[in-house]
Amino acid sequence: MVALPSVVADVLHDYGGLVRHAVRDYLPPAEPRRYLYDLVADYPARGGKMMRPSLCIAVGRALGAPLSRLLVSAAASIELMHNAMLVHDDIEDESDRRRGRPTLHSLWGIAMAINAGDALAVMSLRPLLQAARYTDPRLALRILEETERMARESAEGQALELGWRADNVTGLDERDYLEMVLKKTCWLATIHPVRLGALIAAPGRVDREGFIRFGFFLGAAFQITDDVLNLDGDEAAYGKETAGDLREGKRTLMLIHALHHAEPGDRERVTAYLRLPIEARDPGDAAWLRALMDRHGSIDYARDVARAMAWAATREFAHVFAGAPGSRDRDFLEGLITWVIERAG
Amino acid sequence: MVALPSVVADVLHDYGGLVRHAVRDYLPPAEPRRYLYDLVADYPARGGKMMRPSLCIAVGRALGAPLSRLLVSAAASIELMHNAMLVHDDIEDESDRRRGRPTLHSLWGIAMAINAGDALAVMSLRPLLQAARYTDPRLALRILEETERMARESAEGQALELGWRADNVTGLDERDYLEMVLKKTCWLATIHPVRLGALIAAPGRVDREGFIRFGFFLGAAFQITDDVLNLDGDEAAYGKETAGDLREGKRTLMLIHALHHAEPGDRERVTAYLRLPIEARDPGDAAWLRALMDRHGSIDYARDVARAMAWAATREFAHVFAGAPGSRDRDFLEGLITWVIERAG
Numbered sequence: 040m041v042a043l044p045s046v047v048a049d050v051l052h053d054y055g056g057l058v059r060h061a062v063r064d065y066l067p068p069a070e071p072r073r074y075l076y077d078l079v080a081d082y083p084a085r086g087g088k089m090m091r092p093s094l095c096i097a098v099g100r101a102l103g104a105p106l107s108r109l110l111v112s113a114a115a116s117i118e119l120m121h122n123a124m125l126v127h128d129d130i131e132d133e134s135d136r137r138r139g140r141p142t143l144h145s146l147w148g149i150a151m152a153i154n155a156g157d158a159l160a161v162m163s164l165r166p167l168l169q170a171a172r173y174t175d176p177r178l179a180l181r182i183l184e185e186t187e188r189m190a191r192e193s194a195e196g197q198a199l200e201l202g203w204r205a206d207n208v209t210g211l212d213e214r215d216y217l218e219m220v221l222k223k224t225c226w227l228a229t230i231h232p233v234r235l236g237a238l239i240a241a242p243g244r245v246d247r248e249g250f251i252r253f254g255f256f257l258g259a260a261f262q263i264t265d266d267v268l269n270l271d272g273d274e275a276a277y278g279k280e281t282a283g284d285l286r287e288g289k290r291t292l293m294l295i296h297a298l299h300h301a302e303p304g305d306r307e308r309v310t311a312y313l314r315l316p317i318e319a320r321d322p323g324d325a326a327w328l329r330a331l332m333d334r335h336g337s338i339d340y341a342r343d344v345a346r347a348m349a350w351a352a353t354r355e356f357a358h359v360f361a362g363a364p365g366s367r368d369r370d371f372l373e374g375l376i377t378w379v380i381e382r383a384g
Numbered sequence: 385m386v387a388l389p390s391v392v393a394d395v396l397h398d399y400g401g402l403v404r405h406a407v408r409d410y411l412p413p414a415e416p417r418r419y420l421y422d423l424v425a426d427y428p429a430r431g432g433k434m435m436r437p438s439l440c441i442a443v444g445r446a447l448g449a450p451l452s453r454l455l456v457s458a459a460a461s462i463e464l465m466h467n468a469m470l471v472h473d474d475i476e477d478e479s480d481r482r483r484g485r486p487t488l489h490s491l492w493g494i495a496m497a498i499n500a501g502d503a504l505a506v507m508s509l510r511p512l513l514q515a516a517r518y519t520d521p522r523l524a525l526r527i528l529e530e531t532e533r534m535a536r537e538s539a540e541g542q543a544l545e546l547g548w549r550a551d552n553v554t555g556l557d558e559r560d561y562l563e564m565v566l567k568k569t570c571w572l573a574t575i576h577p578v579r580l581g582a583l584i585a586a587p588g589r590v591d592r593e594g595f596i597r598f599g600f601f602l603g604a605a606f607q608i609t610d611d612v613l614n615l616d617g618d619e620a621a622y623g624k625e626t627a628g629d630l631r632e633g634k635r636t637l638m639l640i641h642a643l644h645h646a647e648p649g650d651r652e653r654v655t656a657y658l659r660l661p662i663e664a665r666d667p668g669d670a671a672w673l674r675a676l677m678d679r680h681g682s683i684d685y686a687r688d689v690a691r692a693m694a695w696a697a698t699r700e701f702a703h704v705f706a707g708a709p710g711s712r713d714r715d716f717l718e719g720l721i722t723w724v725i726e727r728a729g
Contacts, residue, residue: 064469070539070540071543071544071547073547073640074544074546074547075539075540075543075547106637127498127499127502130494130495130498131494131496131498132495133495134579147550149475149494150475150476150477150550151476151543151547151550153476154472154476154539154543155539155543157472157505157535158535158540158543159541160502160506160714161505161532161535162507162532162541163534164528164532164584165532168525168528168529168532171522171525176521176522177516177521179525180480180513180516180521180524180525181575183509183513184513187510187513190502190506191503191507191557193501194502194503194506195415195416195420195503197499198416198419198420198496198499199419201496201499202416202419202496205419205492205495205496274703306461383622
């Protein structure tokens with residue numbers, strides 16, 4: 040394993056602490072606590088890697104912005120929106136565990152968890168609305184527009200993934216997968232944080248398309264690695280149930296690769312497995328599917344694609360940050376590209 | 385029955401048509417249609433009374449605003465947000481029918497319906513974000529802040545109602561009910577539309593607290609009547625399953641009244657019924673509960689409270705519109721107070 044650059048852990052720690060503090064200010068202990076605000080505050084209090092908000096702050100600073108209230112507010116908004124989406128995603132994916140604990144709907148039921156996710160989503164706009172009081176209202180509105188676009192792209196990506204499962208679609212290729220990941224993962228995880236950082240540092244002056252490409256490659260490397268960790272990772276470090284994706288029938292690059300290379304009889308068995316409702320799927324069949332992926336080298340293949348994405352992200356990084364002087368933030372961003380594919384959880 | 389003022393139907397028809405047209409512009413036939421945008425467009429295409437957006441436009445015009453793009457955009461945003469909340473409410477309440485057809489999650493499953501509701505909620509912000517391009521950005525931001533507050537109040541109200549059901553709370557009184565209705569119904573149905581109309585007509589000049597009171601009384605009269613119609617109404621006119629509230633165990637004014645006046649043995653039987661999961665509740669028990677409400681005059685009592693709320697709304701109307709000259713919009717608003725308690729569906 041490649042040694043992870045220590046600047047990544049350091050910056051995630053520093054900016055993560057800042058943002059966690061800011062996030063708490065937007066989650067006051069209001070009533071009704073028992074049925075709403077305790078639920079709203081649960082996922083944010085469980086921690087998390089803080090990659091998304093740290094990315095926003097680091098890009099802003101690497102491009103010359105001060106560590107302003109606006110930059111931290113934008114980062115806090117990103118983290119709140121991320122948590123809101125996790126709540127609904129966990130229901131939609133029928134996930135049992137999140138950050139080492141039962142998912143919110145496992146604890147409180149689907150109805151209250153949907154409502155708490157809705158409240159968290161709307162509260163994620165508060166840092167941006169308040170920012171308009173101390174910054175140019177036009178900039179605040181542009182940030183809100185970017186946020187609306189990001190949330191829409193995320194819903195489109197989630198719709199693709201859910202629809203593929205509902206229709207038991209098995210004829211997907213890598214392009215389908217990458218389009219889904221671009222929308223479902225990259226907009227929120229990387230593209231949006233990077234674009235907000237750049238927008239705050241230099242409204243109107245920055246190569247926004249270049250940032251979309253950088254964010255896409257970085258986010259795709261991140262998501263593919265996440266899918267690999269779901270199969271192969273250490274549950275304690277990863278925080279979700281290992282191999283939960285096999286149980287959920289998630290269309291990962293490994294599944295697409297294995298389906299593509301499987302003998303017709305095996306492909307038929309995979310399709311039959313995926314057609315079952317989640318609760319009817321046999322753990323023995325999941326283990327067999329995992330063995331099929333090993334047999335066809337699907338996990339190694341996915342790791343190769345993640346590495347290729349990270350390589351492309353490095354190229355885009357050199358392009359979009361060509362004018363940025365050396366700094367701790369710049370080092371963090373470059374190091375993050377290695378980190379997303381080499382992390383353990 | 386009191387004759388309904390024809391101006392109410394006329395204005396709902398006119399402004400409803402305007403807003404339906406505007407709403408369609410924000411729901412383009414984009415991809416993925418099958419898994420997302422067809423679902424997003426479903427509830428808005430089913431029609432609806434258009435009371436909320438018409439209220440916004442009428443208040444704006446009654447207070448002197450022109451029928452501007454901003455006023456129609458605000459109304460379209462309200463209608464989109466209303467539909468987004470219906471999608472999630474129907475899941476949370478386990479409702480089967482909406483506007484005469486199966487609910488979205490009955491058609492597509494819970495996962496895709498949650499996601500479509502999320503997309504619709506975020507798309508409801510688009511008319512407001514675009515408004516910032518042709519109006520004062522500070523006004524656009526204030527409207528967005530009002531929208532955030534409304535969505536938060538609605539989530540708090542929904543949390544109370546869901547929590548009471550989850551914990552099988554039966555010791556509620558009228559004040560609890562009215563607090564829940566203030567948040568769950570009135571903010572979206574009446575307070576928010578009225579405040580946005582007033583804000584657009586005369587930013588900073590209007591008695592905003594008076595509009596909250598007017599909206600509360602009007603919205604409470606509306607919701608109590610809605611609950612009565614659920615028990616007593618004509619299903620074709622009403623569009624949801626009749627007596628669905630009894631099945632769902634909704635804490636209505638009638639249920640609270642019946643519990644309060646029931647003999648201990650009857651109260652015990654109601655509590656036991658409400659403790660069962662929805663699918664285990666016997667229709668015979670629901671009919672018995674309905675008969676208990678009749679025996680104690682609970683429905684007549686609720687109708688009396690609705691009338692008292694309408695009377696209070698009329699008093700507030702005279703106060704907040706004291707300076708507004710006579711107009712069709714003013715007549716509509718006054719007539720609406722009668723309409724909300726006398727309508728058939």
